[in-house]
Amino acid sequence: xxxxxxxxxxxxxxxxxxxxxxxxxxxxxxxxxxxxxxxxxxxxxxxxxxxxxxxxxxxxxxxxxxxxxxxxxxxxxxxxxxxxxxxxxxxxxxxxxxxxxxxxxxxxxxxxxxxxxxxxxxxxxxxxxxxxxxxxxxxxxxxxxxxxxxxxxxxxxxxxxxxxxxxxxxxxxxxxxxxxxxxxxxxxxxxxxxxxxxxxxxxxxxxxxxxxxxxxxxxxxxxxxxxxxxxxxxxxxxxxxxxxxxxxxxxxxxxxxxxxxxxxxxxxxxxxxxxxxxxxxxxxxxxxxxxxxxxxxxxxxx
Numbered sequence: 001x002x003x004x005x006x007x008x009x010x011x012x013x014x015x016x017x018x019x020x021x022x023x024x025x026x027x028x029x030x031x032x033x034x035x036x037x038x039x040x041x042x043x044x045x046x047x048x049x050x051x052x053x054x055x056x057x058x059x060x061x062x063x064x065x066x067x068x069x070x071x072x073x074x075x076x077x078x079x080x081x082x083x084x085x086x087x088x089x090x091x092x093x094x095x096x097x098x099x100x101x102x103x104x105x106x107x108x109x110x111x112x113x114x115x116x117x118x119x120x121x122x123x124x125x126x127x128x129x130x131x132x133x134x135x136x137x138x139x140x141x142x143x144x145x146x147x148x149x150x151x152x153x154x155x156x157x158x159x160x161x162x163x164x165x166x167x168x169x170x171x172x173x174x175x176x177x178x179x180x181x182x183x184x185x186x187x188x189x190x191x192x193x194x195x196x197x198x199x200x201x202x203x204x205x206x207x208x209x210x211x212x213x214x215x216x217x218x219x220x221x222x223x224x225x226x227x228x229x230x231x232x233x234x235x236x237x238x239x240x241x242x243x244x245x246x247x248x249x250x251x252x253x254x255x256x257x258x259x260x261x262x263x264x265x266x267x268x269x270x271x272x273x274x275x276x277x278x279x280x281x282x283x284x285x286x287x288x289x290x291x292x293x294x295x296x297x298x299x300x301x302x
Contacts, residue, residue: 018047020072094293122279124164125228
């Protein structure tokens, strides 16, 4: 549960500790020299992100966290674990992406809410329609009826998902509220004990409500849902009942081909043209930069 999110944070903690120690000219044994004879090994484990179930299950043992913070001259425990405010903002986008991806991997009631939010992105909306159509009617009918202009371009779920997360994150009504909430969340943590469970609570109680609230952004970020509804309504209500009445076998292929041509000429081409135009408007009006992890060790003392 949120192991990738936690490892993302652990890796930065390791680098933060190592850089602080080196900048102060200290050896590993110097950091905990008065606290434990195993101090050098423990600091080495922290700096290399090695966890031992008995010694440092959560990377930095709570027994030594305040001592490490003071000895390495971090301003606070939050500064040691999660960085300065500038640091947090530098990696907040990548953390957002990882948390969303891990949330979608879990079978929870929140998964559908996230899918709805991501559907604001037009490419994700089209991909979602294609996926649902294939799941309901099969690949054969999808290849037969869905226009190749969208079938070929919008079938790469993994790439489109990352793009949709970036689109969601870069909505300013979401981004700034999320960033403020993330900083407050980290400031209230005094250890890494069960960090995955704390991340889960943050996602469920804070992040999900932020990305699914309607009031501030639905009006201007509504193109994706228009596309999804247009495709679903056209394909499902206009002719799926007719498609399903056929026995899909070789004997009916000529009739299906003729029916396909008729439907596309009269209905589907208009719908696809409209959908592609809407998608173009979205990306022209609201260009979305990819999410980058802008954190680097140079930001540690910022």
